[in-house]
Amino acid sequence: MTAKTLFDKIWDAHVVKQVEGGPNVLYIDRHFIHEVTSPVAFLGLKNRGLKVYRPDQTTATPDHNVPTINQHMSIKDELSRNQVDMLKKNCDENGIVYHGLGTEGHGVVHIIGPEMGLTQPGMTIVCGDSHTSTHGAFGAIAFGIGTSEVEMVLASQCIMQPKPKKMRITVNGTLDKGVTAKDIALYIISKISTSGGTGHFIEYAGSAITSLSMEGRMTLCNLSIESGARGGMIAPDETTFNYVKGRQFAPKGEDWDKAMEKWAELKSDEDAVFDTEYTFDAADIEPMITYGTNPGMGIGVSQTIPTSEGLSGTDKTTYQKSLQYMGYNEGDSMKGKPVDFVFLGSCTNGRIEDFREFAAFVKGKKKADNVTAWLVPGSKQVQNQIEAEGLVPILEEAGFELRQPGCSACLAMNDDKIPTGKYSVSTSNRNFEGRQGPGARTLLASPLTAAAAAVSGVIADPREMM
Amino acid sequence: MAYDKFSVINTSAVPLPFENVDTDQIIPARFLKAVERKGFGDNLFRDWRYENDGSPKADFPLNNAKYSGKILVGGKNFGSGSSREHAAWAIYDYGFRVVVSSFFADIFKGNALNNGLLPVVVSPEFLEKIFAQIEKDADSTFEVDLPNQKFTITATGESSDFEINPYKKHCLQNGLDDIDYLVEMKEQIAEFEA
Ligand code: SF4
Numbered sequence: 096m097t098a099k100t101l102f103d104k105i106w107d108a109h110v111v112k113q114v115e116g117g118p119n120v121l122y123i124d125r126h127f128i129h130e131v132t133s134p135v136a137f138l139g140l141k142n143r144g145l146k147v148y149r150p151d152q153t154t155a156t157p158d159h160n161v162p163t164i165n166q167h168m169s170i171k172d173e174l175s176r177n178q179v180d181m182l183k184k185n186c187d188e189n190g191i192v193y194h195g196l197g198t199e200g201h202g203v204v205h206i207i208g209p210e211m212g213l214t215q216p217g218m219t220i221v222c223g224d225s226h227t228s229t230h231g232a233f234g235a236i237a238f239g240i241g242t243s244e245v246e247m248v249l250a251s252q253c254i255m256q257p258k259p260k261k262m263r264i265t266v267n268g269t270l271d272k273g274v275t276a277k278d279i280a281l282y283i284i285s286k287i288s289t290s291g292g293t294g295h296f297i298e299y300a301g302s303a304i305t306s307l308s309m310e311g312r313m314t315l316c317n318l319s320i321e322s323g324a325r326g327g328m329i330a331p332d333e334t335t336f337n338y339v340k341g342r343q344f345a346p347k348g349e350d351w352d353k354a355m356e357k358w359a360e361l362k363s364d365e366d367a368v369f370d371t372e373y374t375f376d377a378a379d380i381e382p383m384i385t386y387g388t389n390p391g392m393g394i395g396v397s398q399t400i401p402t403s404e405g406l407s408g409t410d411k412t413t414y415q416k417s418l419q420y421m422g423y424n425e426g427d428s429m430k431g432k433p434v435d436f437v438f439l440g441s442c443t444n445g446r447i448e449d450f451r452e453f454a455a456f457v458k459g460k461k462k463a464d465n466v467t468a469w470l471v472p473g474s475k476q477v478q479n480q481i482e483a484e485g486l487v488p489i490l491e492e493a494g495f496e497l498r499q500p501g502c503s504a505c506l507a508m509n510d511d512k513i514p515t516g517k518y519s520v521s522t523s524n525r526n527f528e529g530r531q532g533p534g535a536r537t538l539l540a541s542p543l544t545a546a547a548a549a550v551s552g553v554i555a556d557p558r559e560m561m
Numbered sequence: 562m563a564y565d566k567f568s569v570i571n572t573s574a575v576p577l578p579f580e581n582v583d584t585d586q587i588i589p590a591r592f593l594k595a596v597e598r599k600g601f602g603d604n605l606f607r608d609w610r611y612e613n614d615g616s617p618k619a620d621f622p623l624n625n626a627k628y629s630g631k632i633l634v635g636g637k638n639f640g641s642g643s644s645r646e647h648a649a650w651a652i653y654d655y656g657f658r659v660v661v662s663s664f665f666a667d668i669f670k671g672n673a674l675n676n677g678l679l680p681v682v683v684s685p686e687f688l689e690k691i692f693a694q695i696e697k698d699a700d701s702t703f704e705v706d707l708p709n710q711k712f713t714i715t716a717t718g719e720s721s722d723f724e725i726n727p728y729k730k731h732c733l734q735n736g737l738d739d740i741d742y743l744v745e746m747k748e749q750i751a752e753f754e755a
Pocket of ligand 1: 158159204205224226441443501502505506523524
């Protein structure tokens with residue numbers, strides 16, 4: 096038998112059919128849906144006179160459109176409210192479990208799945224959202240799909256996909272103090288670029304990866320899409336199993352033992368071959384920050400903005416256009432740059448560990464007066480845990496307030512928008528032009544670097560303040 | 562989703578000589594609130610096309626009357642970012658049938674193919690030639706021949722072959738979609754589940 100990668104093992108076990116000269120028909124174990132990318136799919140289904148094929152394998156929550164204050168009141172924006180109502184209606188009509196605003200199961204779709212134990216090793220998982228790659232942290236094949244594909248999964252629990260190529264990214268060594276999973280991800284993307292992973296599925300390996308917590312692994316896999324890859328995954332190990340065990344939808348009793356037997360097989364064979372391989376040293380990674388308008392434009396927080404020397408043609412004009420949008424010059428130092436907003440949250444860094452780190456950092460310090468900070472838990476459960484662990488008084492003492500769960504300022508679709516021209520240090524995943532609001536300028540960073548900016552009022556190196 | 566069958570088209574093209582044109586630029590998130598697939602073309606490239614007050618930005622190619630046609634030509638890594646299919650809908654709804662680039666993001670490419678929008682990958686050198694031809698004469702036409710998988714610059718006769726998965730080609734030529742295919746496979750899917 097030929098050696099297989101972890102990806103091959105899971106993919107091959109889910110191929111229902113190989114279409115002649117075409118894609119694979121791939122079976123999907125778990126489908127997450129939200130209000131933005133599903134309504135047209137439900138409409139399509141209705142027009143064809145079809146019902147949802149496997150409602151019990153589908154889970155819904157509204158996250159993109161929702162306000163993050165006063166969630167007990169009805170959503171003000173009519174279009175947003177309509178989309179959320181439509182999701183609920185579609186779920187009701189099709190027998191799909193719906194975790195509405197304010198309920199215990201509510202939150203950003205990629206946060207609630209793992210929390211409930213719906214995300215498990217060896218699964219195929221899709222959602223009409225590119226950051227579905229998050230779930231790969233459990234050793235699952237998880238990737239984002241378009242609305243036509245959402246309709247396919249609703250109709251048949253399958254999608255048609257060509258098998259991607261395989262990439263392994265190994266990071267060995269120990270991370271420095273103040274360096275987090277987010278920094279590993281931004282570092283990798285800065286090295287391989289936002290298209291370096293295109294056509295591939297990534298497996299992350301190495302001692303710096305296996306020593307990450309589940310939260311850290313989710314952050315890393317979440318950002319796989321920003322390198323152009325469909326997804327990223329990490330072989331499940333004790334850390335994974337301990338996280339999954341006992342969660343609401345995790346297998347129990349005998350089922351757990353059976354699952355563990357299967358999950359033990361979920362690793363790449365020693366001599367498995369990857370189409371592309373990269374190796375990095377954890378010691379080279381420092382707290383990262385982006386200075387441009389794509390996630391690949393990142394540097395260590397102590398460094399200066401690269402010059403366009405050596406670039407030509409559209410590369411050069413694209414680079415210059417990007418810096419112009421940000422209001423930065425080539426060669427500028429990032430430290431000391433002004434900051435107007437700080438956003439802690441999103442499916443990238445809206446988990447309990449992120450809030451613990453942020454709170455520990457700002458404890459005994461004060462938020463800078465020029466900074467507006469939005470701290471948005473990724474889910475109701477995260478919010479509950481922040482409260483239970485006593486982090487709220489620490490944050491309040493330092494001048495921070497907690498909001499209610501949702502995608503918030505990660506994308507300019509709800510009320511939390513960054514105003515034109517303002518700088519926001521954000522723990523989210525995209526710094527595209529206008530991503531956080533028309534004209535908004537986003538600097539991606541870890542929760543620690545965001546905390547350092549929040550208390551300094553300018554870009555600062557968290558390592559110098561810990 | 563039903564779309565027009567695709568065979569051969571002859572048309573001029575609109576240049577967008579930037580790299581990493583991401584889906585947040587193609588259709589900003591605040592326009593994703595519709596629950597039907599209607600009118601997305603109006604907001605295609607919204608923030609590049611219009612000022613905050615709604616007046617058109619004169620220097621953006623879509624606002625430049627000299628450019629027209631059913632082909633959109635973009636720089637490398639076109640369609641990166643979010644999985645929103647609204648990006649493909651907006652481009653199609655605006656009136657484009659083909660997007661040419663030297664490199665596409667995966668999800669965008671799949672979404673385009675699922676909606677009758679043909680992504681054509683050409684070499685970086687050939688892409689430069691297309692941009693140069695449009696710059697020389699904005700009325701230049703191009704032929705996109707799906708059956709023969711050929712993209713031709715009419716004025717110079719230079720052409721480039723492009724690849725497309727045979728199954729997807731069949732779907733595009735016949736206006737078919739994957740859902741019909743999958744629904745017909747129900748029995749086989751049920752067997753797989755057992
Ligand atoms: S938090 Fe941001 S990236 Fe994540 S699902 Fe919401 S909008 Fe998408």
